[in-house]
Amino acid sequence: KQEVTQIPAALSVPEGENLVLNCSFTDSAIYNLQWFRQDPGKGLTSLLLIQSSQREQTSGRLNASLDKSSGRSTLYIAASQPGDSATYLCAVDQGGSEKLVFGKGTKLTVNP
Amino acid sequence: NAGVTQTPKFQVLKTGQSMTLQCAQDMNHEYMSWYRQDPGMGLRLIHYSVGAGITDQGEVPNGYNVSRSTTEDFPLRLLSAAPSQTSVYFCASSYSSTSRGYTFGSGTRLTVV
Numbered sequence: 001k002q003e004v005t006q007i008p009a010a011l012s013v014p015e016g017e018n019l020v021l022n023c024s025f026t027d028s029a030i031y032n033l034q035w036f037r038q039d040p041g042k043g044l045t046s047l048l049l050i051q052s053s054q055r056e057q058t059s060g061r062l063n064a065s066l067d068k069s070s071g072r073s074t075l076y077i078a079a080s081q082p083g084d085s086a087t088y089l090c091a092v093d094q095g096g097s098e099k100l101v102f103g104k105g106t107k108l109t110v111n112p
Numbered sequence: 113n114a115g116v117t118q119t120p121k122f123q124v125l126k127t128g129q130s131m132t133l134q135c136a137q138d139m140n141h142e143y144m145s146w147y148r149q150d151p152g153m154g155l156r157l158i159h160y161s162v163g164a165g166i167t168d169q170g171e172v173p174n175g176y177n178v179s180r181s182t183t184e185d186f187p188l189r190l191l192s193a194a195p196s197q198t199s200v201y202f203c204a205s206s207y208s209s210t211s212r213g214y215t216f217g218s219g220t221r222l223t224v225v
Binding site (some may be wrong): 032034036041043044049091093099102103105107 | 145153154155157160170202204211212213214215216218219221222
């Protein structure tokens with residue numbers, strides 16, 4: 001059974017800092033991996049999607065990498081801003097049963 | 113705006129009542145699913161559908177019913193609400209190719225008293 005772990009569970013940084021969020025998964029047979037952002041009381045907003053054949057994806061200040069063989073993905077946020085404060089979730093898509101398996105998220109707080 | 117629309121946003125039910133959570137998408141996605149999100153448990157799959165007329169159970173299906181009569185709509189029915197069903201419910205959709213990622217609705221916050 002696929003298990004997704006996100007470390008740390010919570011992170012507090014000063015504004016302007018570069019930071020890395022980690023996601024690990026136990027079964028490397030995945031179709032893709034997706035990073036989401038969730039603001040308090042809100043839905044999930046897709047940030048980046050990495051196909052299993054890709055090593056990384058970039059969008060603005062965000063960069064996500066994928067190492068399928070080691071079961072790891074990282075989300076790099078450059079020059080963090082208070083508006084980046086949210087919970088970040090990673091989810092792996094194994095296809096087949098069309099099921100996303102989520103980590104429990106990392107709650108990020110960026111202090112002004 | 114294209115996307116996944118969920119209604120209602122908030123709902124309070126009494127134990128034993130039934131209700132339907134609505135989900136609609138206008139992106140012609142074949143795949144739709146329902147998740148519940150609980151503190152400390154993350155998001156868990158309730159039911160999913162790979163196309164009109166086809167549904168299947170996820171990880172936590174008990175107490176919920178679904179049907180998929182059209183590509184656009186995937187309602188979730190609570191048959192007899194219980195306090196354990198107090199949660200935030202999210203609907204998601206994607207193309208069945210699994211190559212383009214998932215789009216989520218804004219959620220329904222349900223409280224059962």
